[in-house]
Amino acid sequence: MEYVERRLTLLEERISQWHDQSSRYSTELRDFKNQVLGMLEAAEKEREAMRAEAEGAAVRVDRLEREVDYLETQNPAPPCVEVDETLMDKQVATAKQRKNEKYTKLTDCSDTIASVRAMKILKRFGSASGLWTKDAAGSSEKIYVFDGTANDTVYVFPRMREFTLFSATRKAARIKLPYPWVGTGHLVYDGHLYYIRQQGPSFQVIKFNLANKTVVDSSVFPAEEQIPVFGLSPSTYIEVSADEEGLWAIYATKEDEKNMCLAKLDPVSLDIEQMWDTPCPRQNAEGAFVVCGALHVVYNTRPPGRARVQCVFDVSGTLAPEDAALAYFPKRYGSHASLKYSPRERQIYAWDDGYQIIYRMEMKKKLEV
Numbered sequence: 001m002e003y004v005e006r007r008l009t010l011l012e013e014r015i016s017q018w019h020d021q022s023s024r025y026s027t028e029l030r031d032f033k034n035q036v037l038g039m040l041e042a043a044e045k046e047r048e049a050m051r052a053e054a055e056g057a058a059v060r061v062d063r064l065e066r067e068v069d070y071l072e073t074q075n076p077a078p079p080c081v082e083v084d085e086t087l088m089d090k091q092v093a094t095a096k097q098r099k100n101e102k103y104t105k106l107t108d109c110s111d112t113i114a115s116v117r118a119m120k121i122l123k124r125f126g127s128a129s130g131l132w133t134k135d136a137a138g139s140s141e142k143i144y145v146f147d148g149t150a151n152d153t154v155y156v157f158p159r160m161r162e163f164t165l166f167s168a169t170r171k172a173a174r175i176k177l178p179y180p181w182v183g184t185g186h187l188v189y190d191g192h193l194y195y196i197r198q199q200g201p202s203f204q205v206i207k208f209n210l211a212n213k214t215v216v217d218s219s220v221f222p223a224e225e226q227i228p229v230f231g232l233s234p235s236t237y238i239e240v241s242a243d244e245e246g247l248w249a250i251y252a253t254k255e256d257e258k259n260m261c262l263a264k265l266d267p268v269s270l271d272i273e274q275m276w277d278t279p280c281p282r283q284n285a286e287g288a289f290v291v292c293g294a295l296h297v298v299y300n301t302r303p304p305g306r307a308r309v310q311c312v313f314d315v316s317g318t319l320a321p322e323d324a325a326l327a328y329f330p331k332r333y334g335s336h337a338s339l340k341y342s343p344r345e346r347q348i349y350a351w352d353d354g355y356q357i358i359y360r361m362e363m364k365k366k367l368e369v
Helices: 004-075 085-097 162-163
Strands: 113-126 130-133 145-146 153-158 173-176 188-190 194-200 202-209 214-220 238-243 246-251 257-265 273-282 286-292 294-299 306-313 334-340 347-353 354-363
Touching: 004 162, 113 286, 130 334, 130 347, 145 162, 153 162, 153 214, 173 354, 188 238, 194 238, 202 238, 214 334, 238 286, 238 334, 257 294, 257 306, 273 286, 273 294, 286 334
Parallel strands: none
Antiparallel strands: 113 354, 130 145, 145 153, 153 173, 188 194, 194 202, 202 214, 238 246, 246 257, 257 273, 286 294, 294 306, 334 347, 347 354
């Protein structure tokens, strides 16, 4: 019995030691847990502080970028290409010598507009005046939007779907131009933007590369005392248009303030190749475009009514004005601020009181009209 009692006493002592050690280990583990939690809380606080500092730095960088953009806008860098005034004078003199000569066509295009086959209203975007278009020569599906008659930011949508479905510009890229544009007579052609800049009494055609965002060339338009080319669009002094033959410039001067003038442009050098005085009056004109070498001028009334093609001038002489079909546009909201003909798609991209519209055209051969 004494032996058993001694063994039980020994066992109780060991159990007591085990309890003491377990209690000590539990206390140490709890202390370690509390220490780790404290370290995690401190790390979370430091992470939040670093995030706040990063956000503050991003705000400061964004503010700095806006200030730099503003300074660049106020003091734009001159284009890399200098204008040789002597050479330009020679080119203008050559063009004037060929003024009103019959045009030798570069293609076999012999179509003209017969009627407006269909109209599709896509959406309402931006201000009452503006311009939207695709590349008139390339295969790109991008949509370029110029909101207003005096701005320097072009919105670029990847496809027609994104432009149509989204009311905001969050799906659009932005291209900031080195100089603001004037009017709605600009053009996207073969990867380049040709837009009009006003410098005092004169106007420049700026050729801007859309891929690398740089000015490729610029040229002072060789016309003195220019006036708005369309009576119903007083902000547009030069309308750059594209057709199957290439680039054209529609303009007007005080020398013949009643009618429009037409010039053939070299898309590479911006040289004036040939010039014509047209019989198409400026009064009540709201827009114009060129199809297969024939100028088509669209007229309206004040207040706006139903627009129609009322004057056609063919530089090659194959279509007499009296033989051209006078196409009527469907009744709309107001007056066209811009009309851009796409020779690739045979349709017109129009801006009408903030609405973006597509007109699909019915074409006929000139001899059939």
